[in-house]
Amino acid sequence: MRLLLVEDDNHVAAALAAVLARHGFEVTHARSGEEALQALLPDTGAPFGVVLLDLGLPDQDGFEVCGRIRKRTATPVIMVTARADVRSRIHGLNLGADDYVVKPYDTGELLARIHAVSRRTVPGESGPEDTDSGPAEPLRLGPVLIELPTRQVSVDGTSVPLTRKEFDLLALLAQRPGVVFRREQIISEVWRTSWEGTGRTLEVHIASLRSKLRMPALIETVRGVGYRLVAPAV
Structure with missing residues (x-):
């Protein structure tokens, strides 16, 4: 490089x-x-x-x-x-x-x-908010399927409706399972703003994702740092 x-x-x-x-x-x-x-x-x-x-x-x-x-x-x-x-x-x-x-x-x-x-940030690839510009392979994490081009998420074949930011957040974490994303980094990439005053918004979206996906262990809180997605065992 x-x-x-x-x-x-x-x-x-x-x-x-x-x-x-x-x-x-x-x-x-x-x-x-x-x-x-x-x-x-x-x-x-x-x-x-x-x-x-x-x-x-x-x-x-x-x-x-x-x-x-x-x-x-x-x-x-x-x-x-x-x-x-x-x-x-x-x-x-x-x-x-x-x-x-x-x-x-x-x-x-x-x-x-x-x-x-x-x-x-690979040249030519889209970010979490720009996933409809061309074909992309779906992300599969155990029973969870994330289709980036259509912004659809399903669990065991059942569609799960997510808001735009919920999808962007999940897609960001899912592209690197196991990697810890700092809170400030997530806010910057998903909300395109600073950490100040936005921390509670992130926590609410994490809680909502855990609830909607019915998989509370999918997104792990790393105390004092941020969050990471734990890929379910296949």
Whole structure:
């Protein structure tokens, strides 16, 4: 996978690039926001799988760069920054960042997050709210069948009516069974908004899904983190 590393500190960039290269990534280093935007132009070679974006850049704020990236490409963006406050996290996710990692971080966690967003955002595939643009294989989880193109869900062959957001939430979790989705991540991807004031809405939708599907154990609460879908035994 090609990866664009946007980092103005050459020492930090060199160390991280070396680690990423050992794990099979082809790393391009951009030292400023403008360099990053130029590297993302369509005539600069094969597309990047992920952008690692520092916020403290010399020419423009990383938030601004993220907004400009999102206007021209759907390439996943992970913000990697020392800004640990909640408002910065929310602002970054609202601008279209796929994830937000605070320095100092564990390298293993960063690699896991890179792989997670690259699996979730494959070029040409639709997201949870855009599943009617072309054919897609249904998702089968034990007795649960999720048909993405028609947005239909059935359990043991019986149709289960879901609201739009209930379907989007279930489809998001079902695309990666066993993977824990953070609450903030779910809110950002399904509701396209920030966590503030929306947490109760998520809890209500989770409870409704458990009730409608009559499978309370299907969606597991991971205390203090978020939720994951537990695939039923076949």
